[in-house]
Amino acid sequence: MNLLLLGLDNAGKTTFLLNIKSRRVTEVAINVYPHNEEIKIGYNCFDVFDFEGREAERTSWKYYPVMDGILFLVDAADLKRFS
Ligand SMILES: Nc1nc2c(ncn2[C@@H]2O[C@H](COP(=O)(O)OP(=O)(O)O)[C@@H](O)[C@H]2O)c(=O)[nH]1
Ligand SMILES: [Mg+2]
Numbered sequence: 706m707n708l709l710l711l712g713l714d715n716a717g718k719t720t721f722l723l724n725i726k727s728r729r730v731t732e733v734a735i736n737v738y739p740h741n742e743e744i745k746i747g748y749n750c751f752d753v754f755d756f757e758g759r760e761a762e763r764t765s766w767k768y769y770p771v772m773d774g775i776l777f778l779v780d781a782a783d784l785k786r787f788s
Pocket of ligand 1: 712715716717721
């Protein structure tokens, strides 16, 4: 199953993805876009795509039609950006 990971820049998408993948809570040094990780949870296998949101990088958005679902990540501590 292909999943698309979306959310505002700096929401913590890449950190979330790599922490789930490694099963460890660590700080992620750099973003490499676009990138995807295969995550296994029980018998389920998910291919999660982490695309850059900046305008120049949006050509990768053409892959959206092959996605089965969306994960939308919100930084609940970033109160300024809720408005
Ligand atoms: N305190 C804290 N910082 C986080 C957390 N997740 C990500 N960050 C930091 O927030 C910044 C943006 O994270 P990143 O994963 O690059 O966000 P992205 O732009 O959505 O991919 C980085 O400096 C991360 O280290 C978290 O759960 N807690
Ligand atoms: Mg990122």
